Each structure stands twice: as structure tokens, then as C-alpha cells.
Amino acid sequence: MLYLTCPNCGRRTVEEFRYGEIPTIPESITDPDARDLDRGFMRTNPFGPSVERWFHDYGCRRWFTVTRDTTTDEVL
Amino acid sequence: MNEFVESRVRLTWPDRLRSEYDVVILGGGGHGLATAYYLATRHGIRDVAVIERGYIGSGNSGRNTTVIRANYGVPEAIRFYQRSLELFQGLEEETGRWIMHKEKGLLWIAHTEMGLRAERARAALNHAYGAETVFIGPDEINEICPQIDLAGGGRYPVMGASYHPRGATARHDRVVWALAEGAMQNGVEVHQNTTVTGLKVSGDRVTGVKTERGDISAGVVMMALGGQVTMVASMAGLRLPIRSHPLQAFVTNHYQPGLDAIVASTELLFYASQTARGEILIGAEIDRQPSYSYRSSYGFLSSCAGRALALLPFLADLRVLRQWAGICDMTPDYSPVMGPTGREGLLVTTGWGTWGFKAIPAGGEAMAQLIATGEMPELIAPFGLDRFARDLPLSDRGSAGTQ
Numbered sequence: 001m002l003y004l005t006c007p008n009c010g011r012r013t014v015e016e017f018r019y020g021e022i023p024t025i026p027e028s029i030t031d032p033d034a035r036d037l038d039r040g041f042m043r044t045n046p047f048g049p050s051v052e053r054w055f056h057d058y059g060c061r062r063w064f065t066v067t068r069d070t071t072t073d074e075v076l
Numbered sequence: 077m078n079e080f081v082e083s084r085v086r087l088t089w090p091d092r093l094r095s096e097y098d099v100v101i102l103g104g105g106g107h108g109l110a111t112a113y114y115l116a117t118r119h120g121i122r123d124v125a126v127i128e129r130g131y132i133g134s135g136n137s138g139r140n141t142t143v144i145r146a147n148y149g150v151p152e153a154i155r156f157y158q159r160s161l162e163l164f165q166g167l168e169e170e171t172g173r174w175i176m177h178k179e180k181g182l183l184w185i186a187h188t189e190m191g192l193r194a195e196r197a198r199a200a201l202n203h204a205y206g207a208e209t210v211f212i213g214p215d216e217i218n219e220i221c222p223q224i225d226l227a228g229g230g231r232y233p234v235m236g237a238s239y240h241p242r243g244a245t246a247r248h249d250r251v252v253w254a255l256a257e258g259a260m261q262n263g264v265e266v267h268q269n270t271t272v273t274g275l276k277v278s279g280d281r282v283t284g285v286k287t288e289r290g291d292i293s294a295g296v297v298m299m300a301l302g303g304q305v306t307m308v309a310s311m312a313g314l315r316l317p318i319r320s321h322p323l324q325a326f327v328t329n330h331y332q333p334g335l336d337a338i339v340a341s342t343e344l345l346f347y348a349s350q351t352a353r354g355e356i357l358i359g360a361e362i363d364r365q366p367s368y369s370y371r372s373s374y375g376f377l378s379s380c381a382g383r384a385l386a387l388l389p390f391l392a393d394l395r396v397l398r399q400w401a402g403i404c405d406m407t408p409d410y411s412p413v414m415g416p417t418g419r420e421g422l423l424v425t426t427g428w429g430t431w432g433f434k435a436i437p438a439g440g441e442a443m444a445q446l447i448a449t450g451e452m453p454e455l456i457a458p459f460g461l462d463r464f465a466r467d468l469p470l471s472d473r474g475s476a477g478t479q
């Protein structure tokens with residue numbers, strides 16, 4: 001991925017940003033210990049569209065939400 | 077061994093995919109092929125198929141920067157990688173193939189007080205656990221690698237280094253081919269251009285795999301799928317501690333041979349070595365966002381090249397020839413995952429991230445032993461998937477910074 005568009009600052013190269021994962025624990029996991037384990041260590045690792053947070057580190061220093069296709073790095 | 081006594085690699089491809097094998101290995105990278113090789117050569121288990129969606133070595137095993145070393149950050153890892161380093165030393169003799177293995181010595185340079193402390197600790201820990209590493213000062217660094225600018229371009233002064241004399245490199249494709257040939261000569265079938273599309277599951281048991289070319293039943297299925305493991309594992313409802321991140325690298329044009337050591341710096345975040353062809357091969361850290369995109373970026377190239385120049389100013393005269401990326405299977409503790417999955421009949425070797433080329437022989441040897449005996453070998457027992465539930469992760473990020 002080369003560019004992201006910050007809602008405040010506009011289009012910038014990805015090096016300006018920090019990636020932030022939104023942990024997704026499947027609802028089918030109900031046992032509290034298993035949910036803790038999943039939150040701590042397991043990853044959905046989406047292949048395709050991924051909803052994620054990005055922080056504009058070298059800019060406005062605000063978080064925003066991006067939907068990105070992880071197979072092409074295209075912002076959807 | 078050398079190029080003058082080489083003969084053509086004998087790779088024999090089967091044309092028919094059978095519907096049943098004792099062992100089916102998913103992924104024809106180094107780890108899949110090494111497991112097949114040791115199954116056939118050490119344990120006489122030959123009814124084995126390796127299923128590869130592209131060509132062998134088309135994943136990270138043919139994209140890496142080929143650094144082989146054993147100096148890691150936790151005792152369990154040092155023991156494991158030391159075993160692998162020793163197997164690599166004997167791999168030419170064992171396979172009869174020239175893999176261009178070359179001992180070069182690895183310098184891990186420190187530029188700050190903090191960095192010095194880290195390199196001293198690295199040397200002490202690895203010395204204690206048998207992966208020969210010593211702490212050295214700038215004079216010795218200069219003797220080992222005169223190309224390093226001890227002033228670090230004025231900003232990154234060279235204050236000391238941990239030195240790992242057994243650090244080595246080997247030609248990655250040749251390692252893949254040597255293992256594939258050895259496995260094939262002993263009866264293993266390697267099927268290229270065959271994508272795994274599903275797992276056959278019955279209750280808690282995996283009984284085989286589905287491929288584009290038909291279904292296969294298997295006594296044991298082992299996933300060795302690099303950065304693509306998540307999709308296949310999810311077909312058995314299995315969640316893994318894996319996130320796939322691109323890792324990039326690049327090479328320069330050919331330069332006169334002379335950069336003999338492997339040079340690394342955690343603080344500058346890059347490492348460099350010279351290939352047999354004379355190219356300078358440079359790598360750094362993973363891209364921060366998870367991705368399956370193989371696209372490489374100018375941002376990486378310019379920042380990594382700039383950092384490398386601070387330590388190796390002669391690079392300024394060279395040109396960039398090629399740049400590429402691989403998709404790495406990263407774990408939260410920066411250590412690999414080997415062993416059972418909690419699904420009967422399904423094993424996994426993953427989490428090889430940015431560091432798994434050096435682990436190919438020992439990883440394959442241990443997984444073959446696990447398949448043959450049904451018992452988790454002592455060497456890899458700490459690396460099981462169950463370590464997370466038992467709250468015993470093997471945190472070793474400091475060893476991954478430079479592959």
C-alpha cells in the first residue's frame with residue numbers, strides 16, 4: 001500500500017501512519033478463558049476486506065477507520 | 077563441493093495425483109520439503125505427497141536473504157537454531173548437492189549505550205547456551221569488516237558489536253532443490269501447480285485435503301504454508317496466532333567481492349551481506365500493516381537504503397537492481413509454532429516469520445520425527461501451539477529485528 005487518505009490531512013504515504021488492529025473474536029467462542037486466549041494471541045488475519053484503525057503519527061495524530069483489501073492493499 | 081563437480085539436479089515429477097497417501101504435506105517450501113526429505117531418508121516413510129500451489133520455493137523459501145545463525149534471545153530458541161546451523165553445515169555432504177553454504181560471521185552492531193547493553197547480553201546468553209557469540213569493540217569490528225564507517229556517518233557511531241563467527245549464508249533455491257531431489261529420489265511425490273482448496277474434516281479429525289485436482293485421504297496432514305496458513309487452517313475451524321506481513325528486501329548491482337561478514341544493526345534496522353555473484357543483499361523489518369500483497373514500495377527502499385548508507389558508505393556508488401517482498405507468518409511472540417493443532421491428524425509448522433530459512437533443516441527433522449513417532453521431540457516441545465494457552469510464550473522480538 002502506498003497511500004492512505006487521512007480525513008483531516010488528505011492523501012499521504014503510508015510511512016506517516018501507524019496501523020491499529022481491531023481484534024475480532026468469533027462469537028462462537030463463549031468460554032471466558034478461551035476468549036481471553038483469543039484476544040491475547042489469536043488472529044483473524046483477514047484475506048480480503050479488513051476493517052482497521054490507522055493513526056496519523058506524522059500528521060494530525062488522530063485515529064480513523066479504513067476498510068482495506070489485504071490482497072491488493074486497495075482502500076475500499 | 078563446488079560448481080565444477082556439480083551434476084544436473086534430478087527432479088522427477090509425478091503426473092498422477094493419487095487419492096490416498098500416508099502423509100500429505102501442504103506447501104512445497106523449505107519446511108514442507110525438509111520434512112518430506114527426513115521422513116523418507118531417516119524414517120523410511122515414503123508414501124508422502126507434497127502439495128504446492130505454484131512451484132517449489134515460490135514462497136518465502138525462494139525470497140529470503142539467506143542468513144543462517146543461531147544467536148537468539150531465549151534458551152529454547154538458541155538450542156533449536158544451533159541444531160539447525162549444524163545441520164546446514166553438513167547439508168552439502170548429506171544431500172550431495174552444492175548449496176553454496178558459506179560461513180561468513182555475523183556482526184550485530186550497537187550505536188548507543190542501550191544498544192551496547194543489548195549486544196553484551198546477546199553475547200553472554202548465547203555463549204552460555206552454546207551458540208558461539210562474543211562481544212567486541214570497534215577495533216576488532218574494523219578488522220573483521222573494514223568497510224564499516226566507525227563514525228556511522230556522524231550520527232550512528234559504532235560502539236561495539238556482538239560477533240557470531242558461525243553466521244553463514246546458503247543459496248536458498250539450491251537448498252529447496254537439494255531437499256526436493258533427496259525426497260523424490262526416496263519415493264516422495266511432489267505435486268506442483270496444485271492448490272489446496274479445503275480440508276476433509278470428520279468430527280475433530282482431519283482425514284485429508286481437497287485440491288483443485290481432486291481429493292486426497294491422508295493418515296497425517298501437515299501444513300507448511302508460510303504466510304497463507306490462516307486460510308487453510310480456518311477450513312478446519314482452527315484459529316492460529318498468525319498475522320501475515322510483507323517483508324521486503326533488495327539487491328544492488330554486482331560489486332567486487334570483499335564484504336565478507338554479514339552486517340546487522342538493530343538500531344539502524346537493516347542488515348546486509350554480499351552474494352556469491354557480488355550483489356549486496358539488504359533487508360530490514362516487516363511492513364507494519366498485515367497484507368498479502370507482494371508489491372514492494374519506494375518508501376521501504378529509500379528509508380532502508382538511507383540507513384544502510386550510514387554504516388556502509390561504499391553503497392552510495394551502487395545501484396539497486398531488484399526489490400521484492402514475501403508474505404511472512406508472524407507470531408505475537410516472534411517464535412515459531414510447530415506440532416499438533418488440537419485437531420487429530422493435522423499438524424502445523426508455522427510462525428516462521430522473517431527468520432525461518434535458517435530453521436529449515438532442524439524444523440524438518442523435528443516434524444519428521446513427530447510424524448514418525450507420534451511424540452513431540454524434546455527440541456521443539458516448547459514451540460507447541462499450546463504454549464499460548466499455558467501462558468508460556470517465548471518472547472524473542474529482539475532476535476527478529478535482523479532476520
Ligand SMILES: Cc1cc2nc3c(=O)[nH]c(=O)nc-3n(C[C@H](O)[C@H](O)[C@H](O)COP(=O)(O)OP(=O)(O)OC[C@H]3O[C@@H](n4cnc5c(N)ncnc54)[C@H](O)[C@@H]3O)c2cc1C
Nearest residue numbers: 103105107129135136137140141143272302402432433434
Ligand atoms: C524478504 C525476506 C527475507 C528473509 N530473510 C531471512 C533470512 O535472512 N534468514 C532466515 O532464516 N529467514 C529469512 N526469511 C524467512 C524465511 O524465508 C521463511 O521463514 C521460510 O522460507 C519459511 O519457509 P516455509 O517452507 O515455512 O514457507 P514458504 O517457503 O513460504 O512455503 C510455503 C509454500 O506453500 C505454498 N502454498 C501456499 N498456499 C497454498 C495452498 N493453498 N495450496 C498449496 N500450496 C500453497 C506456497 O506457494 C509456498 O511455496 C525471510 C523472508 C523474506 C520474505
Ligand SMILES: [Zn+2]
Nearest residue numbers: 006009056060
Ligand atoms: Zn492526519
